[in-house]
Amino acid sequence: THTQRISLDHDFEVLYEKACEAGIDTAFSRAKQTPVPCPFGSAGVCCRHCLEGPCRIGLNGKGPQEGICGANGDTIVARNLLTMMIEGAAGHAEHGRETALALLEASEGHSDYQIKGVEKLYQVAAGLGIETNGKAVEDIGKQVALKALEDFQKQAGAMNWLTLHAQQQSIDKWDELGITPVNIHLEISKAVTRTSMGCDADPINLLLGCLTMGLVDGFGGLHLSSDLQDILFGVPKLVKSNFRLGVIKKEMVNIAVHGHVPLLSEKIVEWSRKLSEEAKAAGAAGINVVGICCSGNEMLMRHGIPAASSFSSQELVIVTGMLEAMIVDVQCIMPGIQKVAECYHTEIITTLPYVKIAGSTHVNFHTDKADKAAQDIVRKAIANFPKRDHQKITSFTGTVEAYAGFSNEQIIEALSALNKEDPLKPLLDAITSGAIRGVAAIVGCTNVREFQDWGNVTVAKELLKNNVLVVATGCSAHSLAKHNLMNMQGLEYCGESLRGVLKAIGQAAGLESLPPTLHMGSCVDNSRPADLLTAVANRLGVEVKDLPAVGSCPETHSPKALVIGTYFLANGVDVHVGVNPQVSGSQFVTDVLCNGAKDDGLNLEKLFGGKLIYEKDPVKAAAILLRRIEEKRLALGL
Ligand code: BF8
Ligand code: SF4
Structure with missing residues (x-):
């Protein structure tokens, strides 16, 4: 039944069941143990900024309305x-x-x-x-x-x-x-x-x-x-690679790179290729690097490394029983991976002095000894290959092809095939003619408390159907890729005029078409859609805030996603989050963030031109985003 399901990606459901049956805890099972998050924290009214507290503001006007120091709910919510x-x-x-x-x-x-x-x-x-x-x-x-x-x-x-x-x-x-x-x-x-x-x-x-x-x-x-x-x-260029758990190969030494800063991962990829003979000597067919989270996105964008998992299912990758090592650097690394790894032969290897996990192996990484560290790590993975427990292996054959590598440089290069002198013009023409209604960046996470991939995929499909050009980064890009939205099969989800534009640009650049959504990279690569919008705005002689462009983070999990959203808000771009941003304890803060320009009082839209949209239902969210896109078109006279 739907309530038992954790992911739109069937492979992870198989592994989740396997983990549950084996008594292995993962984030999904832990989330079920606390089905309702703390209502005070959820509303943002819990303050623990000093030792007189923690204080919390009573909800719905009942109970204390100020902390001991006199801070009221508005202050506490804004401060949190x-x-x-x-x-x-x-x-x-x-x-x-x-x-x-x-x-x-x-x-x-x-x-x-x-x-x-x-x-x-x-x-x-x-x-x-x-x-x-x-x-x-x-x-x-x-x-x-x-x-x-x-x-x-x-x-x-x-x-x-x-x-x-x-x-x-x-x-x-x-x-x-x-x-x-x-x-x-x-x-x-x-x-x-x-x-x-x-x-x-x-x-x-x-x-x-x-x-x-x-x-x-x-x-x-x-x-x-x-x-x-x-x-x-190097600047990312068009690459073709694969998503889903079939990218983990039974006959290979499998190494997962997980985290964000690609300095070490670059070297892991390099040394995995150089040390493949050693893997063969250990009985494997070679070395296979797969990506998790944003380190995965970085390696995909520049080296075509296939991707195994986004954030929320990271622990389940280990449950395949085929991972020799998971190399982590920083951010979005669940401490839970270590306990799961202890049920298998997988070695978790931390690499930064300020990001360690008790029980894991630590190999210190520094740029002047990066080759040495990468060699050590790859050799550890090779040494783990013979330790596999073959009873515990679950392998998958299915993979989904995906195009990636859409840096702005790559996009401009593709557009140049249509107009060498003025590459942005074909894109602008498509927007002004209405063949493309607007641009949406679907960004951010997957969240254990959400049905994995569903929000990301649903918002994307709704927007595509309505002829919105969709670009993606971060874990949401994993969601879209896994469900055929980064290969040609997914073109069927696009409205006719959008599909026409994607085909025209793609064919000029020597492809069958551009894929339905464009993978622009990791979360720090949200700079790329931002630069694209700036280039389009400059070329049109308007401000970014005037463009029919929106950002959407349907399965928000990390504070990083919130602050990225705030960057877009400061530029006047509407931002949707599908998960509670924990400000409901203050009507004032909610009004400032979420109210429209026509409403009373000061608010973001009045100051900058865009607002925060909190909507859990992805279909409704897409409808709101489409309305906002049309409003901005109208204001531009389009
Ligand atoms: O920086 S999308 S879950 S992995 S925070 Fe984390 Fe969110 Fe994934 Fe990448 Ni971004
Ligand atoms: Fe301290 Fe004031 Fe926060 Fe209470 S509300 S924990 S007194 S800072």
Whole structure:
């Protein structure tokens, strides 16, 4: 029955049952043990910012309406929201900082990495105003890395990466509101201070602080990471690969890469290829790397590595009994993987000094010893191959083909086949003529409490049917790919005029068609749809907020998804979340975030042009998004 189902992906249902029968706990079974989340936390009214508390505001006006210090529900809800924003932005900022350091070290020649994306390097350098004439690549790389690191330490002005990517009208608006970030660490530290006991108690001011975190995340996390990764590893190009559990091969040494920062995964992929003879000597047919979460997306985008799982089913991948090692770096790694791994021969290998799991193997990773670390790890996986328990293996044969690698550079290249001088024109024509009604980015997670893939896939299909161009990133891209929305079979879900446009562009570029949805990468790669929107807006001579464009995160799980959404909100793009954003305890905060421009009082739509839409039902959500797209078309005179 439907209530027992956990995923639209049948393979995971098989594994979930297998785990339950074997008495192995996973997130899905743990979620069933606490069927109802705490109502106070869910409403955002629980405060534990000091030792007089924890305090909580009574729900529906019953019980205490202030904490001991006098903080009311509006303040507590806004402050808790900001705390989530900080957490999300900090993760992406660390990602950016590590990548910047890696670029610096590569440029200085004391690292195992080299600059592969030379063209992107020149482009970013030019945008930053760095003189490139007559300079060596390493020299330019160093200047770019230093500019990036400056965004963690400058004390005045605006972040370099913000000026590099934002529209001037937006910058003016952010300046006027006093929310433009100066440097990433400064803003995170300031935000932590303002959320602490006895500091900011003005809910409006706290919500503006959320928007600053959105900008820190968007520019210091997403754009900075994508740009520098493209410089180090090359800009993604069209690739074809596979999704679903059939990508795990019984005869191979299977290694899963899981997490976010692709520095180590790049080396794992490289050394898996180089050490395949050693795997053969151990009785395997070779080495097979598969992806989980965003490290998976990164390896898919640049190397065509197949993907095994998104966030919510990560533990179940181990239950196949065929995984020799799961290599994790940072973020969205469930601690639960270790206990599941202990029921099999799988070795969990943590790699960062600040992300360890008790009981797991730790191999310390640093850029100057990356080759050595990757070799050690791949050899550990090979050594585990003979330890498999053949009684415990469940293998799958089904895979689903998917196209990926849709960087903006790749999209523009495809469009150039239609119009060499003005590549964006065919896309603009399709939007203005109405063949494409608008653009939607379906982003973010899968969530254990949601029926996996269903929200993501349903929103996508509804939008496609109504001729909206859909791009995807993160775990939602896994959902769409697994259900044929990134291969030609899925074209049947597209409305006729959208299908016509996809075919015209695809065929000019030498394909049968573009796939129904375009995989743009990991979660930090939400910079890519943002850049696409900026390019389209600039070309049309309007602001991003004016475009018929929306973002949707149907199966939200992570604070990172919330802060990415906030970045889009600061740019005036409507953002849908399908999971409770935990602000219902304050009508005031809910109104500011979710009310329309015509409503009384101050709200996001009035200030920026877009609003937060919370709707659990994906069909209803898509209908709201379509309405918003049509409203924006009308305002543009389309
Ligand atoms: O950064 S989509 S569940 S894995 S948070 Fe996490 Fe959400 Fe997946 Fe990638 Ni993004
Ligand atoms: Fe209670 Fe105020 Fe302390 Fe929060 S900061 S726990 S509301 S006393």
